[in-house]
Amino acid sequence: MDRIRIRGGSTLNGTIPISGAKNAALPLMIAALLTDDTLTLENVPHLADVEQLIRILGNHGVDYSVDGKRLNQRASGGRTIHFTARAIVDTTAPYDLVSKMRASFWVIGPLLARMGVAKVSLPGGCAIGTRPVDLFIEGLKALGTEIDIENGYIVAKAKDGLIGNRYVFPKVSVGATHVMMMAASLAKGETVLENAAREPEIVDLAACLNAMGARIEGAGSSTVTIQGVPALAGARHRVLPDRIETGTYAMAVAMTGGDVTLQGTDGRLLDTALRALTEAGAEVSEAEGGIRVRRAPGRLNPVNVETQPFPGFPTDLQAQFMALMTRSSGVSQITETIFENRFMHVQELARLGARISLSGQMARVEGVEKLAGADVMATDLRASVSLVIAALAAEGETTVHRVYHLDRGFERLEEKLTACGADVERISG
Ligand SMILES: CC(=O)N[C@H]1[C@@H](OP(=O)(O)OP(=O)(O)OC[C@H]2O[C@@H](n3ccc(=O)[nH]c3=O)[C@H](O)[C@@H]2O)O[C@H](CO)[C@@H](O)[C@@H]1O
Ligand SMILES: C=C(OP(=O)(O)O)C(=O)O
Numbered sequence: 001m002d003r004i005r006i007r008g009g010s011t012l013n014g015t016i017p018i019s020g021a022k023n024a025a026l027p028l029m030i031a032a033l034l035t036d037d038t039l040t041l042e043n044v045p046h047l048a049d050v051e052q053l054i055r056i057l058g059n060h061g062v063d064y065s066v067d068g069k070r071l072n073q074r075a076s077g078g079r080t081i082h083f084t085a086r087a088i089v090d091t092t093a094p095y096d097l098v099s100k101m102r103a104s105f106w107v108i109g110p111l112l113a114r115m116g117v118a119k120v121s122l123p124g125g126c127a128i129g130t131r132p133v134d135l136f137i138e139g140l141k142a143l144g145t146e147i148d149i150e151n152g153y154i155v156a157k158a159k160d161g162l163i164g165n166r167y168v169f170p171k172v173s174v175g176a177t178h179v180m181m182m183a184a185s186l187a188k189g190e191t192v193l194e195n196a197a198r199e200p201e202i203v204d205l206a207a208c209l210n211a212m213g214a215r216i217e218g219a220g221s222s223t224v225t226i227q228g229v230p231a232l233a234g235a236r237h238r239v240l241p242d243r244i245e246t247g248t249y250a251m252a253v254a255m256t257g258g259d260v261t262l263q264g265t266d267g268r269l270l271d272t273a274l275r276a277l278t279e280a281g282a283e284v285s286e287a288e289g290g291i292r293v294r295r296a297p298g299r300l301n302p303v304n305v306e307t308q309p310f311p312g313f314p315t316d317l318q319a320q321f322m323a324l325m326t327r328s329s330g331v332s333q334i335t336e337t338i339f340e341n342r343f344m345h346v347q348e349l350a351r352l353g354a355r356i357s358l359s360g361q362m363a364r365v366e367g368v369e370k371l372a373g374a375d376v377m378a379t380d381l382r383a384s385v386s387l388v389i390a391a392l393a394a395e396g397e398t399t400v401h402r403v404y405h406l407d408r409g410f411e412r413l414e415e416k417l418t419a420c421g422a423d424v425e426r427i428s429g
Pocket of ligand 1: 022023024026102103130131132133134135136137171172173174175176197315316338339340
């Protein structure tokens with residue numbers, strides 16, 4: 001199993017290219033199931049989750065090519081991939097594929113919309129909470145689907161096709177909003193989704209679906225209206241920049257001090273997080289084609305944050321911000337409101353010398369003078385990168401174990417950090 005070894009103490013200086021967003025690429029790839037034509041996606045990141053989804057889509061009959069080549073080569077970021085689902089050969093998404101990644105469950109929407117039937121294993125994904133699928137079930141039922149749960153599978157049938165309806169999400173869900181938009185695009189009549197998620201990845205999916213011939217309005221607001229169409233066509237779409245990767249590297253610079261330009265991203269995708277960073281003492285400014293983050297060495301200001309659906313502070317940056325606050329000059333409070341078990345990084349940060357106490361969904365982080373290197377274990381995707389951020393500022397050497405979590409969502413992390421002066425190396429095996 002690969003590990004990452006980090007010798008802390010260097011500042012970060014230079015340029016980091018930001019990849020296409022994992023959380024946009026995954027639903028966009030799934031949208032390829034909605035048409036027998038080719039969907040071409042540009043700026044697709046090279047990540048374990050993307051490769052896994054390619055396998056899952058292949059099981060349903062989706063063929064792909066990467067700029068004319070197959071995928072089994074070490075490709076760098078920004079790939080263009082063509083996906084074609086000429087025919088759906090299997091409407092079952094089996095346990096062994098779906099259990100590895102939460103987003104793969106989302107194939108339920110397109111399979112049902114195109115084929116009138118889908119059998120999808122209950123999903124897996126990061127162990128950050130119970131992560132039920134009740135909103136998907138209720139939402140798809142509202143579109144006329146019959147749903148049974150059999151032996152760990154959701155069996156969904158809409159024999160006469162999906163029928164548009166009004167559905168009010170009782171809770172904001174990114175995944176359920178993606179699925180309902182995809183399903184409703186091929187339903188008969190109008191669907192109105194209320195209390196929809198407003199994340200930039202929702203807007204990106206809606207733009208791609210519209211380019212394929214869908215009629216979606218309001219994506220990015222809490223009311224999304226979809227006029228169903230009989231069929232969708234192919235399209236070409238560029239995956240939006242990864243706002244979580246952007247925020248992660250911005251926090252790494254704030255942690256170590258230095259001056260880094262994050263290239264190919266857009267600060268408007270993560271306003272709230274960048275505001276928190278500025279409050280903490282980093283200087284964030286627009287740069288040609290990206291953003292620039294600077295910080296003079298020294299302690300950070302303590303800042304309280306609470307995770308919220310977009311446009312609030314993203315839960316996917318909570319662990320990284322906590323790592324940053326371990327070096328503040330006071331006490332900060334970090335409240336997690338989205339997932340009930342997303343504090344697995346706390347005990348690992350403690351191995352590096354962090355002082356954090358938990359009370360329910362709130363972490364109290366008392367900044368310390370110094371962190372010291374240690375062996376630590378990645379427990380989930382964003383938790384693992386929070387350990388990297390802490391290790392960059394720790395004295396001595398840190399080894400992060402189980403970095404397969406990291407590979408799900410960070411493309412060429414060692415390379416990007418090393419290019420800016422960090423001492424980071426991957427140890428294979
Ligand atoms: C691949 C991807 O894009 N993953 C992101 C997506 O996950 P994901 O789409 O799984 O997250 P959701 O927005 O659905 O989850 C938000 C909350 O709603 C709950 N819920 C969700 C569905 C449901 O049927 N019932 C229910 O109770 C969840 O348990 C959670 O407490 O949004 C999360 C919240 O921004 C991010 O942390 C993930 O990185
Ligand atoms: C939690 C995440 O991913 P997933 O929803 O795929 O588990 C994430 O991207 O931080």
